[in-house]
Amino acid sequence: MSFITKTAAFLNRNALGNLVSESIAIDLGSAATIVYVHGRGVVVDEPSLVAVNTVTGEVVAIGLEAQQMYGREARDVTVIAPLLDGVVADFERTKEMLAHFVRKARGGNSYFSRRALMSVLYGITQVERRALLSAAEHARIGRVVMIEEGLAAAFGGGVRLDDPRASAVVDIGSGTTNVAIVANGSIVHGHAERIGSWDINAAIIDHVRRHRGLAIGAHSAERLKLELASATLPADLSEEITIRGRDVLTGSPGAIEITAGEIYPIAQHVVHKIVESVSTTLTGLPPEVAGDIYDRGIILTGGGAQFGGLDEYLREQTKLSVRIANEPRYAIVRGLAQMFDEPLWLRRILRSEPHPLLDAGADYYS
Ligand SMILES: Nc1ncnc2c1ncn2[C@@H]1O[C@H](COP(=O)(O)OP(=O)(O)OP(=O)(O)O)[C@@H](O)[C@H]1O
Ligand SMILES: [Mg+2]
Known part of the structure; x- marks a missing residue:
């Protein structure tokens, strides 16, 4: 147990403790979505692709299943990548895809994933951030906090938080x-x-x-x-x-x-x-x-x-x-996951974020 975690325990910060026990980390990439569940590791690593019926608009497959159709789609089906260059290009499909992956990550254990850390690309606009946050809220993830991707990648790549x-x-x-x-x-x-x-x-x-x-x-x-x-x-x-x-x-x-x-x-x-x-x-x-x-x-x-x-x-x-870095595709989710274990650092990081975005009205620490 680290010094900071011990301090949190000493201060009897039950709220911070909750964060540790029920968290998921999400790296919503243009090519792949990776979901990490605290205590279980990477549970979802699938292509960020959605197959849509062009006539009804209905989603027919997501992730690996959609990738298998890609390039060989049936007449009325088209496979799309709802994220483009790290930002939401198709809001509705991003929402459905994220909800699907989070459901999959839960795997029936509905008690966890009440809260999530999600990486966002450096320099995206407030509009782009809000689109991501809103997609996450609609995916019923629970409380969502956005962390700069570079910071998460650094921690996941072996840099110490207090270095x-x-x-x-x-x-x-x-x-x-x-x-x-x-x-x-x-x-x-x-x-x-x-x-x-x-x-x-x-x-x-x-x-x-x-x-x-x-x-x-x-x-x-x-x-x-x-x-x-x-x-x-x-x-x-x-x-x-x-x-x-x-x-x-x-x-x-x-x-x-x-x-x-x-x-x-x-x-x-x-x-x-x-x-x-x-x-x-x-x-x-x-x-x-x-x-x-x-x-x-x-x-x-x-x-x-x-x-x-x-x-x-x-x-x-x-x-x-x-x-x-070791397992370079997982560096971001690993970095986010490390922040679960250091809630006081997480709080500090959020304070220093230029525009911290939490879900509306929620106190992340209570
Ligand atoms: N072994 C490999 N050799 C070369 N390229 C690889 C290898 N494995 C994955 N890639 C490439 O890495 C890319 C996917 O990387 P990654 O999963 O980090 O993207 P992403 O996080 O979804 O995208 P972004 O961060 O830009 O939104 C793909 O273009 C893939 O071709
Ligand atoms: Mg990425």
């Missing part, structure tokens, strides 16, 4: 790259860019259609990215895989061979933009902060951090040490 020295954390998601400099349990400096790992897929789809005359789906693009593409020059440029799709000219089914050498510059172009955004954010820091980052380097989180050679490329470009 006075600065750490740099870069979360590369599907649609966003979020850089946070964290010290003393607060964000000292942050920057979020709406570019992420999905942009590599989009560039691959575009290239194959325009230069090779084949329209390919999202699954094929993901396969090319994971199996063939890399951020650093591949050892074997002639390595190739066969990819299938629709011939742009004839409209018939077709297949082509694609080599690592062909894909490398396509992915590299996007990776370079991501790394450039990180480098720019790291320039002009206050001298003490810059000194700490020079000593400690960068922690990478998010699914995009796992892209082959990205850590090495970032190391080369920034001349800093770079390490990928």
Whole structure:
């Protein structure tokens, strides 16, 4: 038991204790929604996708089930991603999707998840925050508190809440790259860019259609990215895989061979933009902060951090040490979960948030 938890117990803060026993952490990402239940770990990790009947407007599948339909939808079904670049693009579908995942996380034990911590992207507008909060309220999650994603990623990536020295954390998601400099349990400096790992897929789809005359789906693009593409020059440029799709000219089914050498510059172009955004954010820091980052380097989180050679490329470009966090896709929910165990820190973090958002009228600590 930590000092802070002991103090909370000593002060007989039953209310704070409640937070510890009934909490869930939610990372509502553009590609995946991850739900962590205190004491049980990650219980939901599913694609942020919803299949909708275009005639009735009814939701027919959510998450993994919707992903299986994606690209091969029935005539009256369309699969949509209700979150775009980390923010709500389709409010109704976000609401239904979140409610579904929270129900799934509860798994019949309705006593927990009365309260939730949810990560939000740095720099989103009040309107975007309210849309998220409102979706969460409609999903009947209970009391919801929003925490900056960078802060959660830092704690989940191994930074201590009470560390006075600065750490740099870069979360590369599907649609966003979020850089946070964290010290003393607060964000000292942050920057979020709406570019992420999905942009590599989009560039691959575009290239194959325009230069090779084949329209390919999202699954094929993901396969090319994971199996063939890399951020650093591949050892074997002639390595190739066969990819299938629709011939742009004839409209018939077709297949082509694609080599690592062909894909490398396509992915590299996007990776370079991501790394450039990180480098720019790291320039002009206050001298003490810059000194700490020079000593400690960068922690990478998010699914995009796992892209082959990205850590090495970032190391080369920034001349800093770079390490990928353990289970980088779960860093944010792990960080949020750590805050359950430190309710006094949570309270402090919320006080220092520029615009803390709690559900209407609720005192989170009572
Ligand atoms: N092993 C891997 N190698 C390369 N890329 C990967 C790997 N695993 C996941 N990814 C990529 O990571 C991305 C998803 O990352 P993540 O789950 O962090 O996104 P997200 O949190 O939903 O998005 P965002 O934070 O931008 O809203 C996908 O584009 C996926 O292709
Ligand atoms: Mg994310």
